[in-house]
Amino acid sequence: MYLQYVVDAIGTGSLYALMTLGLALVFSVMGLMNFAYGQLVMIGGFSIIMLRQQPWWAIILGTILVVVIASLLMERLAFRPVRAATAMTMLITSFALAQFLQQAARVAFGANPRPLEQFSELSVQYVVGDLFISRQTIITVVVAISIMLALTLLLKKTNIGIQLRASTEDVDMARLVGIKSNRVIASAFVISGVIAAIVSMLFFATRTNVSWSSGESIVLIAFVGAVIGGLGSMVGAALGGFLMGFAYTLLNALLPLELRVFADAFLYTIVIVVLLIRPSGLIAAKGARV
Amino acid sequence: MNDRVSAWSRWVFLALPLIIPLIVITVLIAVTNDISLVQRASTAMILMVMVVGLHIFSGNSGVISFGSVAFAMIAAYTSALLTIPVEQKPSLFPDMPGFLSWIVEFSLPVPAGIVVAVLFTGVVAVIVGVPLVRLSGLSAGIATLAFLVVVQVVVTKWKAVTRGESTMVGVPKEATLWWALAGVVLAIAVAALFQVSRNGRRLIATREDDKASMSIGISIPKERLVGWTLSCMVAATGGALYGHYISTFSATTFGFALTFFIVAMLVIGGMGSLTGAVVGVLVVQVLSEFFRTLETQGLGPIPIIDFPGLTEMVLALILLIVLIVRPSGITGGTEVADWFARRKSPESSAS
Amino acid sequence: MSLLKLDQISITYGRAVAVKGLSIHVDEGEFVSLIGHNGVGKSSTVKAIAGVVRPTSGSIWFKDRDITQMDSGDILRMGIAVVPEGRHIFTRLTVRENLVVGATISRDRSANLKNLDSMIDRFPVLGKYSSRMAGLLSGGEQQQLAIARALMSSPTMLLLDEPSLGLAPLIVQQVFDLLKELNEQGVSILLIEQNAAQAIIASDRYYVMRTGGVISTEARGGDQVDVAKIEADYLNFGTV
Amino acid sequence: MVESDRSDQLVTHGLSVHFDGVKAVDDVDLEVQRGRITGLIGPNGAGKSTLFNAVSGFVPLTAGRVVLGDKDITGWSPTRISQHGLVRSFQDTRIFKTLTVLENVELGAMNQGLNGAKGRDFAYGILELLNIKHLALESAGNVALGDERRAGIARAVATKPDMLLLDEPAAGLDEDETAELSLTIVDLCRELGCGVLLVEHDMSVIFGVCEWIHVMDSGKTIAVGTPQEIRTNPAVIEAYFGKERS
Amino acid sequence: SSGDTASTEDTAAPAESSAEEVVEEAVVDEGASGGVEPLNIHIVAAKTGIISPFDIQPAEAFTMAIDEINAAGGIAGQQATVTWTDTKSDPALTTQIAEEAVAAGANIIVTTCDFDFAAPAATVAQANNIPALSLCLGDRKGTDLVTIGPMSLSPSPGNAFKGSAAAEFAFEDKGWTKAYVLQDDLLEYTKSLGAYFKGRFTELGGEVIGEDVFTGNEQLDPAANVTRARDAAKDADVIIVPSVVPAATTMIKAIRDAGIDTPIMMPGGAVDGTLVTGAIPDISEFYSLPFACMPAYCEGDPNPQVKVFADAFKAKTGIDPYLSYAVLSYELGKALKAAVEQAGATDGPSIIKAFETLPPTDYLTGPIAWSETCHHTTGRQQRVVEYQNGKGKFVTLITPDKIAAVDPGNPCEAAQSS
Numbered sequence A: 001m002y003l004q005y006v007v008d009a010i011g012t013g014s015l016y017a018l019m020t021l022g023l024a025l026v027f028s029v030m031g032l033m034n035f036a037y038g039q040l041v042m043i044g045g046f047s048i049i050m051l052r053q054q055p056w057w058a059i060i061l062g063t064i065l066v067v068v069i070a071s072l073l074m075e076r077l078a079f080r081p082v083r084a085a086t087a088m089t090m091l092i093t094s095f096a097l098a099q100f101l102q103q104a105a106r107v108a109f110g111a112n113p114r115p116l117e118q119f120s121e122l123s124v125q126y127v128v129g130d131l132f133i134s135r136q137t138i139i140t141v142v143v144a145i146s147i148m149l150a151l152t153l154l155l156k157k158t159n160i161g162i163q164l165r166a167s168t169e170d171v172d173m174a175r176l177v178g179i180k181s182n183r184v185i186a187s188a189f190v191i192s193g194v195i196a197a198i199v200s201m202l203f204f205a206t207r208t209n210v211s212w213s214s215g216e217s218i219v220l221i222a223f224v225g226a227v228i229g230g231l232g233s234m235v236g237a238a239l240g241g242f243l244m245g246f247a248y249t250l251l252n253a254l255l256p257l258e259l260r261v262f263a264d265a266f267l268y269t270i271v272i273v274v275l276l277i278r279p280s281g282l283i284a285a286k287g288a289r290v
Numbered sequence B: 001m002n003d004r005v006s007a008w009s010r011w012v013f014l015a016l017p018l019i020i021p022l023i024v025i026t027v028l029i030a031v032t033n034d035i036s037l038v039q040r041a042s043t044a045m046i047l048m049v050m051v052v053g054l055h056i057f058s059g060n061s062g063v064i065s066f067g068s069v070a071f072a073m074i075a076a077y078t079s080a081l082l083t084i085p086v087e088q089k090p091s092l093f094p095d096m097p098g099f100l101s102w103i104v105e106f107s108l109p110v111p112a113g114i115v116v117a118v119l120f121t122g123v124v125a126v127i128v129g130v131p132l133v134r135l136s137g138l139s140a141g142i143a144t145l146a147f148l149v150v151v152q153v154v155v156t157k158w159k160a161v162t163r164g165e166s167t168m169v170g171v172p173k174e175a176t177l178w179w180a181l182a183g184v185v186l187a188i189a190v191a192a193l194f195q196v197s198r199n200g201r202r203l204i205a206t207r208e209d210d211k212a213s214m215s216i217g218i219s220i221p222k223e224r225l226v227g228w229t230l231s232c233m234v235a236a237t238g239g240a241l242y243g244h245y246i247s248t249f250s251a252t253t254f255g256f257a258l259t260f261f262i263v264a265m266l267v268i269g270g271m272g273s274l275t276g277a278v279v280g281v282l283v284v285q286v287l288s289e290f291f292r293t294l295e296t297q298g299l300g301p302i303p304i305i306d307f308p309g310l311t312e313m314v315l316a317l318i319l320l321i322v323l324i325v326r327p328s329g330i331t332g333g334t335e336v337a338d339w340f341a342r343r344k345s346p347e348s349s350a351s
Numbered sequence C: 001m002s003l004l005k006l007d008q009i010s011i012t013y014g015r016a017v018a019v020k021g022l023s024i025h026v027d028e029g030e031f032v033s034l035i036g037h038n039g040v041g042k043s044s045t046v047k048a049i050a051g052v053v054r055p056t057s058g059s060i061w062f063k064d065r066d067i068t069q070m071d072s073g074d075i076l077r078m079g080i081a082v083v084p085e086g087r088h089i090f091t092r093l094t095v096r097e098n099l100v101v102g103a104t105i106s107r108d109r110s111a112n113l114k115n116l117d118s119m120i121d122r123f124p125v126l127g128k129y130s131s132r133m134a135g136l137l138s139g140g141e142q143q144q145l146a147i148a149r150a151l152m153s154s155p156t157m158l159l160l161d162e163p164s165l166g167l168a169p170l171i172v173q174q175v176f177d178l179l180k181e182l183n184e185q186g187v188s189i190l191l192i193e194q195n196a197a198q199a200i201i202a203s204d205r206y207y208v209m210r211t212g213g214v215i216s217t218e219a220r221g222g223d224q225v226d227v228a229k230i231e232a233d234y235l236n237f238g239t240v
Numbered sequence D: 001m002v003e004s005d006r007s008d009q010l011v012t013h014g015l016s017v018h019f020d021g022v023k024a025v026d027d028v029d030l031e032v033q034r035g036r037i038t039g040l041i042g043p044n045g046a047g048k049s050t051l052f053n054a055v056s057g058f059v060p061l062t063a064g065r066v067v068l069g070d071k072d073i074t075g076w077s078p079t080r081i082s083q084h085g086l087v088r089s090f091q092d093t094r095i096f097k098t099l100t101v102l103e104n105v106e107l108g109a110m111n112q113g114l115n116g117a118k119g120r121d122f123a124y125g126i127l128e129l130l131n132i133k134h135l136a137l138e139s140a141g142n143v144a145l146g147d148e149r150r151a152g153i154a155r156a157v158a159t160k161p162d163m164l165l166l167d168e169p170a171a172g173l174d175e176d177e178t179a180e181l182s183l184t185i186v187d188l189c190r191e192l193g194c195g196v197l198l199v200e201h202d203m204s205v206i207f208g209v210c211e212w213i214h215v216m217d218s219g220k221t222i223a224v225g226t227p228q229e230i231r232t233n234p235a236v237i238e239a240y241f242g243k244e245r246s
Numbered sequence E: 001s002s003g004d005t006a007s008t009e010d011t012a013a014p015a016e017s018s019a020e021e022v023v024e025e026a027v028v029d030e031g032a033s034g035g036v037e038p039l040n041i042h043i044v045a046a047k048t049g050i051i052s053p054f055d056i057q058p059a060e061a062f063t064m065a066i067d068e069i070n071a072a073g074g075i076a077g078q079q080a081t082v083t084w085t086d087t088k089s090d091p092a093l094t095t096q097i098a099e100e101a102v103a104a105g106a107n108i109i110v111t112t113c114d115f116d117f118a119a120p121a122a123t124v125a126q127a128n129n130i131p132a133l134s135l136c137l138g139d140r141k142g143t144d145l146v147t148i149g150p151m152s153l154s155p156s157p158g159n160a161f162k163g164s165a166a167a168e169f170a171f172e173d174k175g176w177t178k179a180y181v182l183q184d185d186l187l188e189y190t191k192s193l194g195a196y197f198k199g200r201f202t203e204l205g206g207e208v209i210g211e212d213v214f215t216g217n218e219q220l221d222p223a224a225n226v227t228r229a230r231d232a233a234k235d236a237d238v239i240i241v242p243s244v245v246p247a248a249t250t251m252i253k254a255i256r257d258a259g260i261d262t263p264i265m266m267p268g269g270a271v272d273g274t275l276v277t278g279a280i281p282d283i284s285e286f287y288s289l290p291f292a293c294m295p296a297y298c299e300g301d302p303n304p305q306v307k308v309f310a311d312a313f314k315a316k317t318g319i320d321p322y323l324s325y326a327v328l329s330y331e332l333g334k335a336l337k338a339a340v341e342q343a344g345a346t347d348g349p350s351i352i353k354a355f356e357t358l359p360p361t362d363y364l365t366g367p368i369a370w371s372e373t374c375h376h377t378t379g380r381q382q383r384v385v386e387y388q389n390g391k392g393k394f395v396t397l398i399t400p401d402k403i404a405a406v407d408p409g410n411p412c413e414a415a416q417s418s
């Protein structure tokens, strides 16, 4: 049974790793902790519902398209104007944006959770010896690892990646060397949107409802994961997100019944301890000296 | 600022331009005797205590804290436990653990309860602060957020003492408009005093450049701890007042929603300035009350907007626009005092 | 016809006037330096040309086009590269990536690679630390990187704001040699320097700027100039 | 700081700082006496700033010891070291940008308990000394680079250090300003009675004010001596001045 | 005025006060019989925020009841007014709105379905001696006469009742003897349902063979619970999931996806209706205990009035009731008319006294009544609904014989045990 717990934990961990990657990409590009990222997942959920009559491939493409457009609009309308502001202002801007999107969804789709059953084939379980592994877990792990590698390569090896990182650090100077920062940053939001769309499909595959509040709390864990992992690298972010999901599931699995309700308290105490030991995350960024 | 002015007069310039209008407004509102206006003003001012509290640490140190609501919560619960009438306590806390059984046996008057709660919260703040003030940036934000989660879980699950998921009830509902005003005046006075004090100025230096401040003998953990503790205690005052104002509350009352709301008010007002903290609360509260009025009564020619969620949506949109138009906040991080000072030409005051 | 021409430009920050009615020009293939005391507005002038700050009045012309309101990226694409005051290297990019990013506007990969090799030749330290995060380099090493990065775009005109800042004497010499060489290859140069004597000797022509961006001297530079006399003049003009 | 407590010298013994593979400072023995200006020169990347960082507690030592007066300050925090009288300026100024120039200096003065009106008078005095009094009420982030650098020095000086470490104080100043600064440094050293360790690439400053010069290259000491000795030292010429100068 | 009778002492010691109240009753009746004023009813419940899904339909049903009453001539010949102000699920705002309602002359304050969100308004109402009628609150504390005070009252029979009823159905009707309890600890509501189920089930001789807990918020990760259930629930006859949507359906789906086919029961009415059938379209072997079997998703309610109500509700609001809670507040509206008319007065204590003494009446789903000790309803006929292949079917009516003795202070325990 312990092995089964580990499998469960890997599944959850990977989903959060994926989510964290989308968050970390935008962070690494403009120093923005995008609280509204969870709302992209929610938008993904609603677009799955809207497209439910379509064939599965159309749902996938349609959802990606909708979420990417939403992500681009976010960048253009809300985040570009505050790009030069402090991290705090950007964070609160994203928070206000999240509020706005939530309420807009509330107005558009009502207060009640909307049932959703698409992609529920993903939760089919395979039996391997004693272990049960769901299709969703396998896909999530594979997708998370591929996206992590792809993003790492993109940022490290391609010109656009280098330009992305340069724009993050110093937009004025980036312009001075001829980088079209707006375009470059927008492309990061496109990628981040694609990831959010994938997350929404994988996440809602195990859920039964989408509601205006669906995006709110899941983003928090990814948030914490990103910081714990260290925002310096995609590997760090993915690791942080993964560990949050992994630890959460394992705590739930292994704590005795009376303490299980305190699982969150244990998890976040661990978070504090990790941060105290490694203030700039598990994999810290280099480049600063006195 | 003029070089001749003493710290005392700098305090006056900082605090009075904020305190006096607040007193005037409060008196005017009290005179109207319009219950709903009084209510709204009280809520706004209690929130202002919390925002000013947050400003003392985050505004001056530049370190994000999402934990101040946790301290407000601790104080609200502590003061509630101390002040609930003795007759009600046995039925409300039948399982109070042995080492806390003394709480059931007496009850304090509300002002005393608040003072004890704030002092107790201060002690907690020091204990938590000693390790946490070593963190900066997002790490500090996340660590304080984590602390909030831990406190919330404990408050929610420690049923015997906190009544768990059940609401805290029986809390004397004594905080009035005047209490709220007293709280705000005290908070602003303390914040302004801190800002002109040696500790406050050193803390501001660490916000500007950590390495440089170390190089001139400033101890970052020490200065942050002072600011942090003070900040938590002011937030605690707000929390305790809030508890005695709404009189029934639970851990969800002091959750992420309130946290982000408070931080948002600080940022919208202009992070780094006390004036910003005050202005931010006023603007956000006036706006949201304006929309609530639209929703419930309509306003002049505008009919009642009875479409749930619409006003929240518009309010969020307006806040978003404020942030976009003024990313550094409405005050841009300056104080009323700076506007006075700017009148004077640098040459005349430097000689 | 001048390559670069500043016509009566003024720059203000809020209420503070940094530059007032400044007119200077650089002809095709010319090496011009701009010297002057602290805070007279030299850096502000450079920033205005590069499109980082906008002049409050006046106009800037390059290759007969008005670039006053042009985006800094487009100004670069017209051929003006900048070595800014304070280096502004990308600290979290490696040294090599900093150089690569300097060549953003050029799509010719092989030319870029050749350029990169020649920079590493020029500044061996950049080769030695090519895969190190640029933020870890020493001050002088970063300054060399900033110069090299600007050259990666193969500019027709180079703006340098105190390029010798923090450089060891030996390297300063090398940088001046490099500038001369580039100038001989046809690159026009506008150089801002505190090291007035050396700048004057290196340049074809120089301006001395006074507070508020007024030009007090415009004169020929070059090897045969009497440096001692210039320094004396400069001191006089500089003192307001 | 009580007068009798003052540390008379700063000594490093076998100081080494390595960053994964790079020996930025390697086995350096250095001595700075109070009341005297010591120069520290060397090519870019020689390890001068790193040595500053190590001595002032900003980077951990790989090996060696740092002794200030009679105290072994190895491993102390930067705050504690500066409180004990060793104060440094930064190569890239690190001024408190949103504070005024005056406030920057006042903060320095607080280190030795000068607060309020006393602190302000003292700060004005130092600004006067460095010739930037007219900028006292400007935001430090808005002044020109050369002024910013002087404000940084003023801030360090305001702490009344026993040992003052200046990293390229004249960078960004023109020739007459540099000359003026040289005189100021000599005055400071004399008036405050502190020791000065000076990193500078402008040889007019180094040879103008230093009584003793320490030369580094690639992390190692390559020469130590009086200005006369250093000026003619072939190893130094080779590594640092370049042939033209000789 | 006559409203002064309920003082703090009464609140603290409800048991001994009853004798006094009888005496005072006469005074009250006499003083108020002069004439009934029009009722000014203020609903202080959420239209937005997290609790709104539970409030909206009940509030609409309550309004519908009052509309019907007004159309038929009003309460004691007077037209009642209903004002609904959005609390936005914010406790502080709730206090504020309740006080505004008092200032606006409310004689009835109607509070939300959840204790945490209702308490601020109920406290204000109590302080002003105004009845605080909850739309559908099931938590004991809302009605125990002590926590808030005697002014607070609910049309729900309470969780003790529901949990006990579920246990009796499981053990006696189905013959299930081994239960596995998968407890959601998100709310007091979910926890007390579980506790009463367990209490009654073991009293009857059933065995709880395993327990587990989860927190039913949005970040719920069912994996570990399901893995544990796969092992521990092997021998169970039924898995009890006291929870709320959406967590409940996520958990149920995960259990079914893991290939566990054991019957699942929710010992209450919150995981029910289209919230379940919409989310898990092919749900089978699922049981819940709602207050009515609404035609939109469930066939066979024995009371024909339910269909009449559902049609009228749909006609008024445009949507089918998605849960059965709406019937509670509808019944509350009808009972309010009866109470005011019986009291012949509109002051709080008189109305509450009348509620306590109304004879058992069938307003919609069967006879209900309140009593002096129990401000939840007694005598309710709880429905059991069974879901197979995504369709709900009425199974039986159940009123528990006895309330589980798990919570010594419960004033309804005696009143509700037959």
Ligand SMILES: Nc1ncnc2c1ncn2[C@@H]1O[C@H](COP(=O)(O)OP(=O)(O)OP(=O)(O)O)[C@@H](O)[C@H]1O
Pocket: C013, C014, C016, C017, C018, C036, C037, C038, C039, C040, C041, C042, C043, C044, C045, C085, D141, D142, D143, D144, D145, D146, D147, D172
């Ligand atoms: N962002 C700013 N806000 C306000 N004033 C500024 C700003 N930047 C520069 N100034 C002022 O403009 C004037 C010119 O500054 P600038 O940096 O152009 O001078 P400089 O000639 O480059 O000086 P240096 O030789 O020291 O680099 C200075 O008086 C400075 O105080």
Ligand SMILES: Nc1ncnc2c1ncn2[C@@H]1O[C@H](COP(=O)(O)OP(=O)(O)OP(=O)(O)O)[C@@H](O)[C@H]1O
Pocket: A288, A289, A290, C136, C137, C138, C139, C140, C141, C166, D019, D020, D022, D023, D024, D042, D043, D044, D045, D046, D047, D048, D049, D050, D051, D091
């Ligand atoms: N944190 C670090 N990590 C890695 N390498 C470093 C670090 N700090 C300094 N170095 C390296 O150590 C060497 C010495 O740097 P240092 O800044 O001490 O040189 P310097 O003598 O001050 O040079 P300059 O005159 O250019 O300022 C350089 O090669 C630099 O790249």
Ligand SMILES: [Mg+2]
Pocket: C042, C043, C044, C085, D144, D145
């Ligand atoms: Mg300059």
Ligand SMILES: [Mg+2]
Pocket: C138, C139, C140, D048, D049, D050, D091, D167
């Ligand atoms: Mg250096």
